[in-house]
Amino acid sequence: MGDRQNLCRCHWVDLSKPDYVEYHDREWGVPVHDDRLLFEFLTLESAQAGLSWYTVLRKRENYRLAFDQFDPEKVAEYGEEKVAALLQNAGIIRNRLKVNGAINNAQRFLAVVEEFGSFDAYIWRFVDGEPIVNEIRSREDCVATSAESDALSRDLKQRGFKFVGSTICYAHMQATGMVNDHRIDCFRRQEIVDRYLG
Secondary structure, eight states, X not given: OOOGXXXXXXXXXXXXXXXXXXXXHHTTTOOOOOHHXXXXXXXXXXXXXXXXXXXXXXXXXXXXXXXXGGOHHHHTTOOHHHHHHHHTOTTSOOOHHHHHHHHHHHHHHHHHHHHHSSHHXXXXXXXXXXXXXXXXXXXXXXXXXXXXXXXXXXXHHHTTOSSOOHHHHXXXXXXXXXXXXXXXXXXXXXXXXXXXXX
């Protein structure tokens, strides 16, 4: 990639935070088709509700340890004892509703897998199996929801998922590459298009 310091990136990237830069440069907007990783992002996005993404990103490794590497089958089995332990874990966001929501969502996630064969097969239907590539030229072009995230949110709620409003769903779609919202002058936009749509 040459000198990554001088590359043009999306406006939201705080260059003073190396982990934030790394997340933008390596993960954000890359199409995800692995169910475990989809569950990880869904859980982290749900935990973000009302907070900044960077707050959650800094706790990601702690979450992986606390939530059995985001294995939905294990998380779905958590009982009160595990919930109590999680609420004592300073490495994660200690919010009972969000912790219980993660367990509930793991159970709902497995039900979706049972129905569709994989969560990947289920969720990518909302963009017809192909990433939506937007033309983001300025902050004004950025949106927090879309018709697709509205539809996904509605369907997830009907299936019993928690903390899946349209804004959270849109952030999930951006993170997992269902939507490519890298700015048009960001070096990652075309890299992702060339690799996954070329």
